[in-house]
Amino acid sequence: MTNDRARFGPHVGIDLPGARERTSWALNRDLAGVLLAILTVVVIVLVVALLSGTDTGLVGALIKWTPFMARGFLLNVVMSLFAIFFGTIGGIFLGMGQLAPTRWISTPSKVLTQFFRNAPWLVLLFYCIFLLPFQVRIGGETYTIASWLRAAIGFTIPVVANFSEIVRGAMQSIPSGQWEAARSLGYRWRQTVTSVVLPQCIKRMLPPWMNLYAILLMATPLASIVGAEEALTNARTALQAESDSRLLLPLYAYLLSWFFIYCYPIARFSMALERRFAVR
């Protein structure tokens, strides 16, 4: 047992007889839940569509506008990937900054984190939309910054602040013995963080990071308020083009189901991971 512990690390405790079966069964149940949810949404949308009009014109309209809305949804995904990528990088640095031994770094990091974590996403989005330049000059050529890109930058700010808190929480949850051990082995602060603390944090940060991504994706329709042509904008364009009030309910339900189908598996997966990593 002690040998195993040394080889596989402290989490070998989960490998007690029956534990492995239990977690894989839980994962299967999650998959079944996801499939059931998707099926339910599809059935609800079809029933709503059929009930709100005796003719099949509504379903036809939904199908007709699907590629257009899908193009918008792709932009939602692109914006979310942009923001999570740069937000994660920024968040790691800001989170480490919060725990830095020098006050010159830690105090501004804490202030920045709290400031941007507690501001509404929509206000930060407006901030970026209005205050970022419309055009930039790089090497004599002028580039126009597309509104979706400015919105994506606007989403990056709260992601940085929220991930910074996740990093700080995870780093503080590492037992202080680890910090002391690294110190007594002659590691500098930066070495301790990058080669001892952070690698252990990844496991703890993964579930909240996935939750943050889901929250981010669900925030991307805000970009429609500031003019990016994402799924919600395109859905409203479609509604204007059809100008049929019976289409309102099915189309919005249809759009909601897309986000649900994208986000629900992420939520289930992060919950399953959380259960698996939980200290019992």
Add this chain to the structure above:
Amino acid sequence: MDAITDFFRELHERSGINLTILYDPFDIERFFHGLLVTIELFLVSAVVSVIIGLIGAGCLTLPYRVPKAITRGYVAFFRNTPPLIQMYFFYFAIGALIPATKNAYGFPEELVDNLDWALIALSLYAGAFNIEIFRSGIEAIHRSIVEAAAVLGYSKVAAFVYVMVPLAWRISLPALCNNLIELLKTTTLAYAIGVPELLYVSNQIWSDNINTFEMMNVLLVVYLVLVGVVALAMHRWERALRLPGFGAARS
């Protein structure tokens, strides 16, 4: 009062920093009204969402399948879809189904107006999160306490109301505090359906006076203060209700 307005009017003339909400009576009134609407949105939907959370968490403890499944479905749906589209769904899609009445002057008047829809959407959205929060609070109660209640002759309902809810409430408070702060930030979404809350009136003010930068900063500071007030109040409550013998020592 005059001294303050004069100072900010002069500040505008000298430095160009145009804080109309501090000297122009019309803008002061607009901004103050927006602040009140934001606070109303927050307080009403906070109370309703907590009630939804308690009822939902109660349903999850029932031994029947149907209410459990309905609650789980509701939670999964509202937690995993964008709140903005939920708000559009309520206001534009469901709102279109509800007939309008005529007011005293014969103009069409909505039975449920955009402020009401914002309240409904925000309450349902935050309520879904509250159900999860209270559920984990109930699950955190040690079984021996529930068994002790049963031994003392409590019925299941009485044990839930008098033993489990007070304990779960205390355990859930920190998470509830986070969710209510999240709710306060989400009230800005009411902007999208034209509710004259803080962001909406600020947008009107900066459109009229072209002082976008100043209003943006004012908005950030005002929301920071509002969040701070909520956080402070909730932390005080948390401390007052703290269970002796659990968690960190009182500082």
